[in-house]
Amino acid sequence: MRTESHKAMTDMAASRRPLVAVCVALRSSECTSVFLQNRFFSTTTGFHSPLGDEQPGKFTPPTKPVIVDKTQAEVTQRKFLSPEFIPPRQRTVAVKFSIERKDMIQRRKMLNIPEFYPGCILAVTTSDPNANGKLNRFVGICIERSGKGLGATFTLRNVIEGQGVEICFELYNPRLQRIEVLKLEKRLDDNLTYLRDALPEYSTFDVNMKAVPSPATGEVPVNLLKVIMKPKPWSKRWERPKFKIQGIRFDLCLTEEQKQEAMKWDQSWQEFDLMKEYDTSKIEEEIWQEVKQEMGK
Amino acid sequence: MIGIFLVSERVFDPTLLSRICRDLPIPSKSNFKKSVLKRRRRHFRVCNGGSSTAVTSGAVALQVDSIGACVCMKMLVKASGLLLTQPFTNIVKHSFRISAACTAIQKLTRVRVVDNSALGSTPYHRPPKCIHVYTKNGVGKVGDKILLAIKGQKKKALIVGQKMPGHTMTPRFDSNNVVLIEDNGNPTGTRIKTPIPSNLRRLEGEYSKVLAIAQTFI
Numbered sequence: 001m002r003t004e005s006h007k008a009m010t011d012m013a014a015s016r017r018p019l020v021a022v023c024v025a026l027r028s029s030e031c032t033s034v035f036l037q038n039r040f041f042s043t044t045t046g047f048h049s050p051l052g053d054e055q056p057g058k059f060t061p062p063t064k065p066v067i068v069d070k071t072q073a074e075v076t077q078r079k080f081l082s083p084e085f086i087p088p089r090q091r092t093v094a095v096k097f098s099i100e101r102k103d104m105i106q107r108r109k110m111l112n113i114p115e116f117y118p119g120c121i122l123a124v125t126t127s128d129p130n131a132n133g134k135l136n137r138f139v140g141i142c143i144e145r146s147g148k149g150l151g152a153t154f155t156l157r158n159v160i161e162g163q164g165v166e167i168c169f170e171l172y173n174p175r176l177q178r179i180e181v182l183k184l185e186k187r188l189d190d191n192l193t194y195l196r197d198a199l200p201e202y203s204t205f206d207v208n209m210k211a212v213p214s215p216a217t218g219e220v221p222v223n224l225l226k227v228i229m230k231p232k233p234w235s236k237r238w239e240r241p242k243f244k245i246q247g248i249r250f251d252l253c254l255t256e257e258q259k260q261e262a263m264k265w266d267q268s269w270q271e272f273d274l275m276k277e278y279d280t281s282k283i284e285e286e287i288w289q290e291v292k293q294e295m296g297k
Numbered sequence: 298m299i300g301i302f303l304v305s306e307r308v309f310d311p312t313l314l315s316r317i318c319r320d321l322p323i324p325s326k327s328n329f330k331k332s333v334l335k336r337r338r339r340h341f342r343v344c345n346g347g348s349s350t351a352v353t354s355g356a357v358a359l360q361v362d363s364i365g366a367c368v369c370m371k372m373l374v375k376a377s378g379l380l381l382t383q384p385f386t387n388i389v390k391h392s393f394r395i396s397a398a399c400t401a402i403q404k405l406t407r408v409r410v411v412d413n414s415a416l417g418s419t420p421y422h423r424p425p426k427c428i429h430v431y432t433k434n435g436v437g438k439v440g441d442k443i444l445l446a447i448k449g450q451k452k453k454a455l456i457v458g459q460k461m462p463g464h465t466m467t468p469r470f471d472s473n474n475v476v477l478i479e480d481n482g483n484p485t486g487t488r489i490k491t492p493i494p495s496n497l498r499r500l501e502g503e504y505s506k507v508l509a510i511a512q513t514f515i
Contacts, residue, residue, distance in 0.1 A: 126466065130498035138515065153465055163411075163458075163491045164471030165515055173466060196471065 077216045080115045081288045083145060084152030084171065089278050100149040101287070105294045107172050113179055118142050119187030119223060121205055122156055124169055125178040135177060138167055139207045143192040157195060159204040164196065184214040186222045188246040197234040198227040198248075229253045241266040401459040401473070402427055402437035408445065408475040411457065412486030412510070417477055421448045425475075438463065440497055445475065452485075453478045455507060457493050468494050468515045476507055484510055 085104070087097040116122060123139045140156030143166070147153045152171045157164065169176065195203045202225075214221075226249045229238075238245050239254055239262040250259065270276060402408065407424040410417030417425070428451070429444035430437040437443050437456050445454045458474030477485040484507045492515040497508060 128495050128498070130496060130501075136495055136514065160492050160513065160515070161490055163474070165492060166469045166471075167467070167515070168462070168465045168469070170465050175466065 076115045078115065078218075078220070079288070081284055081291065082113070082115075082152075082171075084148050085287050085291060086148070086280050086284060088148050097149070101290070102294075103150060104172060105291060108295065111176060111179070113171060114181045116142060116154075116179075116181050116184065117186045117220065118144055118190050118192055119185055120181055121183040121209070122154075123178075123180045123182055124156065124167075124176065126169070126173075126175045127177055129175070137207075139182065139205055139209065140165075140167070141192070141195070141203065141205060143195055144190075157192075157203050158207075159200045160207070162200075164200065164203060166196075180211060181214075182209055183212045184220060186220050188222070188224060188226070189244070191243075192247070193236070194229075194234075194238045194243075194245060194248060195227065197236075197238065198229050202227045237262070241268075400436040401439075401461040401463075402441075402443060402456055403430060403435050404428060406473060408443075408454070408456075409472045410445075410447070410454070410477060411474045411489055411491040412476045412484060413488045413490070414477050414484075414486035416447055416450075416452060416485065419448070439467075439494055440500055442478070443475070445477070447477075453480060455504060457489070457497065457507075458491070467496055468492070478504075478507070482506070486510065488512065 085101060087094075120142050121139065122142055123137060125135050125137045128134045128136055138156060138158070140158035143155050143157045145152070145154045150172045153168050154171060155166055155168045157166045159165070226247055228249050229252075232253070236243070238248060239250060239258065241263065242265065254262075404427055406427045408427060410425055425445050425447040427437070427443045428446045431442040431444070438461075439456050439459055441456050443454050443456060445452050454475040455478050456473070457476050458468070458470035458472070460470060460473050462469045474491055476489060479485060482503055487510060489507075489511045490513075492513040493508075493511040495514040497504070498514075501508070
């Protein structure tokens with residue numbers, strides 16, 4: 001206790017407070033209590049409140065510094081309706097889709113599912129049912145989004161320790177704890193499954209990469225990357241027109257003969273098939289209004 | 298002049314060889330057995346000019362003279378054609394394609410050993426292949442035990458990754474991964490660098506030592 005007070009007194013001496021002389025003059029045994037009282041007194045007189053109308057003796061805490069977390073993506077202000085909300089053209093009752101939409105919105109209120117497209121780099125944290133309390137984090141590029149309603153899925157791909165891994169996550173699975181978009185961008189195609197047959201460098205992403213902040217307004221940037229493939233055979237014949245792939249460097253892996261051979265499977269008349277037309281613009285508008293209203297509540 | 302050449306077993310059959318010599322159409326696989334059973338009793342003579350020799354499964358040694366030479370050359374060309382899988386116009390083709398069964402790991406699947414055991418790491422001229430799957434059906438998924446043929450020896454292994462997609466939320470790997478195991482379930486290697494699916498944690502009781510040497514769980 002004595003050494004403490006002595007040390008405090010020397011500190012006070014170093015700071016050259018006006019009451020130092022008073023403290024030093026007093027004897028050490030009386031010093032502690034008087035010192036403490038004086039110290040309390042000194043703090044009130046030492047600091048001047050900015051407004052100047054505080055009562056003397058009242059402690060005003062300093063204003064907390066406001067921390068702006070620029071890594072957190074701002075809530076998107078783009079008009080984006082997640083593709084799983086748009087119902088497929090089926091012979092079912094419309095009630096099925098509206099009930100499903102209610103459950104989807106309820107889940108979205110619990111877990112923030114951000115706006116993302118195939119080509120974005122995501123980090124997904126899931127809880128492990130086999131290991132209680134443990135969370136698994138997987139970082140990867142979204143290669144496809146499929147499914148409608150509550151069964152909607154997205155597949156992430158990454159190459160870890162030289163081994164290519166793909167995980168198909170369900171968007172509305174209760175095991176999902178957090179979905180972060182590390183990089184928001186689109187690619188030339190909607191389905192990047194051809195990355196399995198591309199060189200592994202195009203599927204490798206750092207597991208500890210930091211989020212790249214993206215603007216909340218404006219168009220989503222499109223990455224015009226064209227990927228170099230491994231030598232044939234591929235898992236699917238990506239050169240064929242049915243896949244409509246723009247993101248592969250075909251000039252490096254196919255000869256003119258092979259390209260013409262692939263065009264034999266061109267079914268260009270299907271684009272004009274009236275029975276295959278499905279105009280979703282009106283349905284999308286209605287569902288967008290409904291979802292916006294429900295999420296705002 | 299003796300021409301010795303290695304031929305596949307199908308060409309090897311005496312009826313086929315005789316048909317090649319006589320420029321007759323070669324039957325398709327479906328009625329091959331019928332034609333074989335019908336004609337197997339016939340005594341085989343290789344060349345018209347030369348002496349007949351016994352046909353072994355390994356190679357054919359033919360004694361050739363001037364008349365037989367052209368026949369044997371034709372045989373060589375046709376046999377090499379069969380070896381190089383050039384289509385003959387006379388072969389009967391199916392009008393539909395039959396694909397392989399879509400299963401994860403079954404007999405004769407080539408697998409990739411991912412632990413650091415000596416048996417899995419040393420190169421050999423043949424890849425490790427599955428020869429038996431210890432399940433009720435012959436299909437092995439992640440977590441099943443299989444029997445491998447590695448470096449001329451039999452070894453048990455545990456499947457830790459498959460190329461075929463499984464349940465959602467479970468990882469799908471780009472190769473069929475396997476960890477070598479002893480009969481009691483202990484791993485042969487000491488470390489597994491490749492990521493392992495975390496749903497293998499349900500095998501805590503039986504293969505806990507394998508999970509202990511794994512480094513990353515996906």
